[in-house]
Amino acid sequence: MRFALSSFKKDIARLSRDKVSTLIWILIPLLVGGLVTTLMGSDVKPHGVLLMVDQDESFLSELIAGAYTAGELGELISVEKTTLEEGSARINEGDVSGLLIIPAGFGTAFLDSTPVTLTLKTNPSQTILPGIITNVTEILLDAGFYAHQLFGEEIRLMKNLGDDPPDALIAAIAVTMQNKIEAIAPQLDPLVIDLEIVEPPPKEPAPPLALLFLPGIIIMAVMFSANGIASDWWRERELGTLRRLIYAPGQLGSFIVGKALAATVIIGMVGGLTLVVGFLYHGIPWAKLPSSLIWISISGVALFAWFAALQMMFNNQKTANIVSSMLLFPLLMAGGSFFPLAVLPGWIAAIGRASPNGFIADKLTTEITAGSAWAIDLNSWLTIIVGAVLGLAVCAWRLRSGFARA
Amino acid sequence: MLKVEDLSKNYADFVAVDKINFSAEKGQVFGLLGPNGAGKSTTINCISGLLKPTSGHASVAGHDVVSDGKAARQNLGVVPQELALYEDLPAIENLRYWGKAYGLRGAHLESRITEILETIGLGDRARDLPKEFSGGMKRRLNFGCGIVHKPPVILLDEPTVGVDPQSRARLFEMVEAERDAGACVLYTTHYMEEAERLCDSLAIIDHGKIIAQGTVDALRAQLGALDVLHLNGGFPVDAIKAAIDRLSANGLPDLEIIAQEENSITLTLSQASQHLPAIFAAITAAGGNVSETSLRSPNLETLFLLLTGKELRE
Numbered sequence: 001m002r003f004a005l006s007s008f009k010k011d012i013a014r015l016s017r018d019k020v021s022t023l024i025w026i027l028i029p030l031l032v033g034g035l036v037t038t039l040m041g042s043d044v045k046p047h048g049v050l051l052m053v054d055q056d057e058s059f060l061s062e063l064i065a066g067a068y069t070a071g072e073l074g075e076l077i078s079v080e081k082t083t084l085e086e087g088s089a090r091i092n093e094g095d096v097s098g099l100l101i102i103p104a105g106f107g108t109a110f111l112d113s114t115p116v117t118l119t120l121k122t123n124p125s126q127t128i129l130p131g132i133i134t135n136v137t138e139i140l141l142d143a144g145f146y147a148h149q150l151f152g153e154e155i156r157l158m159k160n161l162g163d164d165p166p167d168a169l170i171a172a173i174a175v176t177m178q179n180k181i182e183a184i185a186p187q188l189d190p191l192v193i194d195l196e197i198v199e200p201p202p203k204e205p206a207p208p209l210a211l212l213f214l215p216g217i218i219i220m221a222v223m224f225s226a227n228g229i230a231s232d233w234w235r236e237r238e239l240g241t242l243r244r245l246i247y248a249p250g251q252l253g254s255f256i257v258g259k260a261l262a263a264t265v266i267i268g269m270v271g272g273l274t275l276v277v278g279f280l281y282h283g284i285p286w287a288k289l290p291s292s293l294i295w296i297s298i299s300g301v302a303l304f305a306w307f308a309a310l311q312m313m314f315n316n317q318k319t320a321n322i323v324s325s326m327l328l329f330p331l332l333m334a335g336g337s338f339f340p341l342a343v344l345p346g347w348i349a350a351i352g353r354a355s356p357n358g359f360i361a362d363k364l365t366t367e368i369t370a371g372s373a374w375a376i377d378l379n380s381w382l383t384i385i386v387g388a389v390l391g392l393a394v395c396a397w398r399l400r401s402g403f404a405r406a
Numbered sequence: 407m408l409k410v411e412d413l414s415k416n417y418a419d420f421v422a423v424d425k426i427n428f429s430a431e432k433g434q435v436f437g438l439l440g441p442n443g444a445g446k447s448t449t450i451n452c453i454s455g456l457l458k459p460t461s462g463h464a465s466v467a468g469h470d471v472v473s474d475g476k477a478a479r480q481n482l483g484v485v486p487q488e489l490a491l492y493e494d495l496p497a498i499e500n501l502r503y504w505g506k507a508y509g510l511r512g513a514h515l516e517s518r519i520t521e522i523l524e525t526i527g528l529g530d531r532a533r534d535l536p537k538e539f540s541g542g543m544k545r546r547l548n549f550g551c552g553i554v555h556k557p558p559v560i561l562l563d564e565p566t567v568g569v570d571p572q573s574r575a576r577l578f579e580m581v582e583a584e585r586d587a588g589a590c591v592l593y594t595t596h597y598m599e600e601a602e603r604l605c606d607s608l609a610i611i612d613h614g615k616i617i618a619q620g621t622v623d624a625l626r627a628q629l630g631a632l633d634v635l636h637l638n639g640g641f642p643v644d645a646i647k648a649a650i651d652r653l654s655a656n657g658l659p660d661l662e663i664i665a666q667e668e669n670s671i672t673l674t675l676s677q678a679s680q681h682l683p684a685i686f687a688a689i690t691a692a693g694g695n696v697s698e699t700s701l702r703s704p705n706l707e708t709l710f711l712l713l714t715g716k717e718l719r720e
Contacts, residue, residue, distance in 0.1 A: 002506070002511070003506055003507060006503060006506040006507075007503075010492070010495065010499070010503050013495060013499070014492065014494050014495060017494050239489075239490065239491065239492060239493060240486060240488050240489055240490030240491070241490050241491070241492060243456065243486060243488075243490055244484070244486065244490040244504065244551070244552075245507070246454075246455065246456055247454050247455065247456070247479060247482065247484040248479065248504070248507040248508060249475075249476040249477070249479040249480045249508070250476045250479075251507050405451075405456050405457070
C-alpha cells in the first residue's frame with residue numbers, strides 16, 4: 001500500500017498542475033447556481049400594485065380600497081390612488097398589476113341598490129397577482145349583494161337619516177340588524193354536526209426553492225470533476241505509463257487505490273468549495289458540513305470510477321470523451337442539477353432519483369434540509385460505497401484485460 | 407539469466423512468434439535483429455508479462471514469467487519502444503515514482519536516482535518537466551526509468567528509434583555500462599550497425615522465426631568472404647538465370663543468385679569487384695542491361711539478405 005500513497009501523491013501533483021480544468025469544474029456550477037438563485041429571487045414573495053381611481057371618494061369606496069390590503073393580502077398587494085390618466089398610462093405600460101376605477105356616485109348607487117359599474121383592468125403579462133385582485137373584487141361584489149339581501153331596509157333607513165340622526169333610531173337599527181344576524185346565525189353556522197377537530201401534525205416548512213437547487217449545483221461540480229479526472233486513465237495510456245505499470249510487479253491494485261484517493265481529494269475540494277459557498281449563502285448549519293462533504297467525496301469517487309470504467313470500454317480517447325460528455329449532460333438534466341427533483345412531477349422525479357447523480361443529489365438534499373446532521377440513511381451510504389468499489393473493480397478488470405497494454 | 411524456450415505467440419491464425427529459443431547470460435548483450443514486424447516487440451512483451459505466450463516458456467533470473475510472474479518482473483527492467491513518462495512530472499519525480507513501483511525506498515532510492523541522473527546525463531535538468539526535453543533527452547529518461555531499480559535483466563525494445571546521433575551514442579554508452587556492471591541485456595533493433603557494435607551474441611528473426619543465431623563473429627563467418635552485388639536494370643529472368651548458372655559452372659563456383667526480379671538482381675560471390683566485367687558481359691549477352699550497381703562487403707545486413715532474400719529495413 002506504500003505504492004498507493006506514491007500514486008496518490010503523483011496524481012495530486014499532476015492534477016494540481018491543471019488549474020484551468022479545476023477552475024472550470026468549480027466556476028460553471030457556481031455560475032449556474034448564481035443565475036438560478038437570482039432568477040428565483042431567493043425567498044422574496046411576489047408583490048403587485050393595484051392602482052385605484054376613486055372618483056366617488058365616499059365611505060364605501062374607502063372601504064373597498066382597504067379590503068385589498070387587509071391581512072396577508074397586504075404582503076402581496078399595495079393600493080395606490082391615482083388619476084384616470086396616470087392610471088391608464090401605467091397599466092398600458094405594464095407597470096402595475098391592475099387598475100380599479102370606482103365611478104362617481106358609486107356609494108349612493110350601492111345604497112339605492114341601483115346598477116353601477118366598477119371597472120377593473122388587469123395586466124395580461126402577469127398571472128398570479130391580477131388573478132388575486134380579480135378574486136378579491138368578486139368577493140367584495142358578492143359581499144355587497146348579500147348585505148343588501150339581509151339589511152336592505154336598514155340601509156335605506158340609514159340613507160334617509162340625514163346629517164343628524166336621533167340616537168334612538170340608530171340604536172333601533174343596530175338592534176334590528178343584530179337580531180337578524182342572530183336569527184340567521186344557525187343557518188350560517190349550523191352546529192348540527194359534532195366535529196372532532198384533529199389538528200394535522202405540524203408540517204415542517206418547505207425549504208425555499210433556491211435551497212433545493214443547491215444539491216444539484218454541487219453535484220454538477222462533482223460530476224464535472226469526476227468526469228474530468230476519469231479521463232486521466234486515457235491520458236496515462238497515451239503517455240505509456242500504464243504499460244510501464246504492467247511491467248512492475250503486482251502494483252496494479254495500489255495504483256488504482258492511489259488514483260481513487262487522489263480523485264477523492266480533488267472532488268472533495270471542488271465539491272467542498274461549492275458546498276461552503278452554498279452553506280454561506282443559505283445559512284445552513286455548519287454542523288452539516290462534514291457529513292455533506294464526506295457524502296459528496298465518496299459519491300464523487302463512485303462517479304469517477306464509473307465514468308472511468310465507461311471511458312475505458314472504448315478503443316480511442318476521442319470516442320470515449322464524446323460518449324462520456326454525451327452522457328454527462330442528460331444525467332445532469334435528469335438528476336436535478338437544472339431543476340430540483342422536489343419541484344418536478346412525481347414520475348419525472350422518480351426517474352431522476354433512479355439516476356446515480358439524482359440519487360446522490362436527493363440524499364444531499366435530505367442532509368442539508370433535515371433537522372440535524374447525518375440524516376442520510378445507512379443503506380444509502382452502503383449503496384454508494386459498494387458502487388464505488390464495483391466501479392473501481394471494473395477499472396481494474398479493464399486494465400488487466402488489455403486497456404493498459406494497447 | 408534470461409532463457410526463452412519454444413516461445414510462441416499467436417493472434418488467431420497469425421503466428422507472431424514461432425517457437426523461438428535463445429538464452430542470454432549475465433554481463434552479456436543479446437541482440438534480437440530483424441525488420442519491423444518480425445516479432446521482436448512481441449517477444450519482449452511476452453517476456454515482460456505484457457502478453458501471455460500461446461505456448462513455450464520464458465524465465466528471468468530463474469523465475470518463469472507466467473507461473474512466477476511477480477518475481478520475474480521484479481528482476482526485469484523494461485525500456486519500451488514508445489516513451490512511457492509522466493510529461494507533467496519533473497524528471498526526478500519520474501525516476502522516484504518508478505523506483506517506488508519496484509519497492510525502492512529511502513536513502514537507497516535517493517542514491518540510485520542520483521546515480522541514474524548521472525548515467526543518463528540529466529543531473530542538471532532533474533527538476534525540469536520531460537515535456538520541455540528534446541527527443542533524445544526523453545529517450546534517456548525513459549531508459550533511466552526502466553533501470554532505476556538496478557534489474558539483473560534489462561529488455562531494450564528498439565531504444566534508439568527517432569534518436570539523434572549524439573543521444574544514440576549516449577544510449578550505447580549506457581547499455582555498455584549496464585552490461586559491464588553485470589546486467590544481462592536483451593536488445594532488439596533493426597539497425598545492423600547497432601547490433602554489431604553492442605551485441606555479444608544475437609539472433610536474427612524474421613516472420614516470428616529465428617533464422618540464425620550465434621555470436622556476431624560466428625554469424626559473419628557464415629558469410630565467409632562473400633560480397634553482395636546488387637544490380638538494377640533490366641533482367642529477363644530465365645535468360646539471366648541461365649547465364650549466371652553458366653558463369654558459375656565456368657570459373658566462378660561461389661557465384662549465386664540471392665534474389666531476382668525483372669528490374670533487379672542480387673548476387674553473392676567472393677572478390678566480386680574483380681569479376682564485375684565478366685558478370686556484366688554475361689548479362690548483356692543474355693539480353694539484360696545494368697543501370698546501377700552496388701557492392702557490399704560481408705556484414706550482418708548481407709547475412710540477413712542472404713538468409714531471407716530481402717533487405718533488413720524493408
